[in-house]
Amino acid sequence: MIEINKIGSEISYALYHKIPSLVYPYLFINKIVRSKIELPMDANYRIIYYHSVSNKNKELFENQIRYLNKNYTIVELDEIISSSKELNSDKKYLSITFDDGFLDNYTVAFPILKKLSIPATFFITPKLIEMSCRDKVDYKKYFKKHFNKIKIQKSMTWDQIRELNLNGYDIGCHGYTHKDIGKIGNDEEMQKEITYTKSIIENELNKKVKYFAFPYGKKANISEEAVIEVIKSGYKACFSADRGWNIGKKCIYYRDGIEPWFKPYILKSILNGEIDHLTNIHYYNSINENINC
Numbered sequence: 626m627i628e629i630n631k632i633g634s635e636i637s638y639a640l641y642h643k644i645p646s647l648v649y650p651y652l653f654i655n656k657i658v659r660s661k662i663e664l665p666m667d668a669n670y671r672i673i674y675y676h677s678v679s680n681k682n683k684e685l686f687e688n689q690i691r692y693l694n695k696n697y698t699i700v701e702l703d704e705i706i707s708s709s710k711e712l713n714s715d716k717k718y719l720s721i722t723f724d725d726g727f728l729d730n731y732t733v734a735f736p737i738l739k740k741l742s743i744p745a746t747f748f749i750t751p752k753l754i755e756m757s758c759r760d761k762v763d764y765k766k767y768f769k770k771h772f773n774k775i776k777i778q779k780s781m782t783w784d785q786i787r788e789l790n791l792n793g794y795d796i797g798c799h800g801y802t803h804k805d806i807g808k809i810g811n812d813e814e815m816q817k818e819i820t821y822t823k824s825i826i827e828n829e830l831n832k833k834v835k836y837f838a839f840p841y842g843k844k845a846n847i848s849e850e851a852v853i854e855v856i857k858s859g860y861k862a863c864f865s866a867d868r869g870w871n872i873g874k875k876c877i878y879y880r881d882g883i884e885p886w887f888k889p890y891i892l893k894s895i896l897n898g899e900i901d902h903l904t905n906i907h908y909y910n911s912i913n914e915n916i917n918c
């Protein structure tokens with residue numbers, strides 16, 4: 626089982642984000658290997674994240690949101706994280722987030738979410754917005770260096786982000802440059818990515834920024850020092866890109882990476898926690914226990 630988990634960890638990113646045709650066989654094998662999945666008690670809150678929602682995937686995205694809306698109670702992060710509200714154990718709760726601040730979040734995802742009255746949080750990267758005003762070659766260079774993506778994506782503008790916010794959508798921080806915070810060696814750089822960025826977004830929106838999503842968001846990209854910096858800077862909580870149930874108040878929460886083309890079968894399987902074993906929960910438990918949030 627250890628070997629299977631190890632191999633699973635290494636290939637899961639590729640399977641879920643790069644090679645659609647392998648997702649179904651992987652889930653099938655996974656189900657056979659782990660025939661009995663034990664759900665933790667009170668397991669009823671998950672958070673998902675998207676990156677780009679291209680025009681090509683518009684219809685798939687809308688179908689997916691309708692499916693989620695039918696099967697889950699979709700709530701704002703605030704409703705669970707910043708309130709002392711007791712969750713109804715008969716319901717399944719879900720929050721939707723977007724990372725990076727790509728233009729298609731505004732042009733494709735936002736109109737669909739608005740039409741269906743679905744809340745969401747958009748985690749943005751101020752340097753991406755700044756660079757989008759520069760020369761195309763500079764933007765391309767910056768994008769290739771800081772985003773692990775093949776296709777160059779355009780950024781939302783501050784005006785578009787303000788419009789999202791005026792429509793009730795929450796805006797969070799996703800680092801200043803989208804640097805891998807797990808590899809940052811000095812305090813000054815860490816403060817720039819976490820603390821300074823918070824003030825940039827707050828000045829642009831004239832509103833407090835409450836949440837931080839770690840760029841890349843896996844265990845290797847998150848240190849305990851960085852989570853301490855996040856909480857010290859006045860954020861209420863932060864988010865990884867590792868899968869899991871969110872039970873009780875924490876400093877750092879789990880999130881499931883979702884692609885608009887995932888079919889209901891895949892969504893259901895992920896949101897039931899069927900591949901949560903790929904996450905090192907001991908790592909996150911220790912951070913949450915060591916920091917008083």
Ligand SMILES: [Zn+2]
Nearest residue numbers: 724725840841
């Ligand atoms: Zn990102």
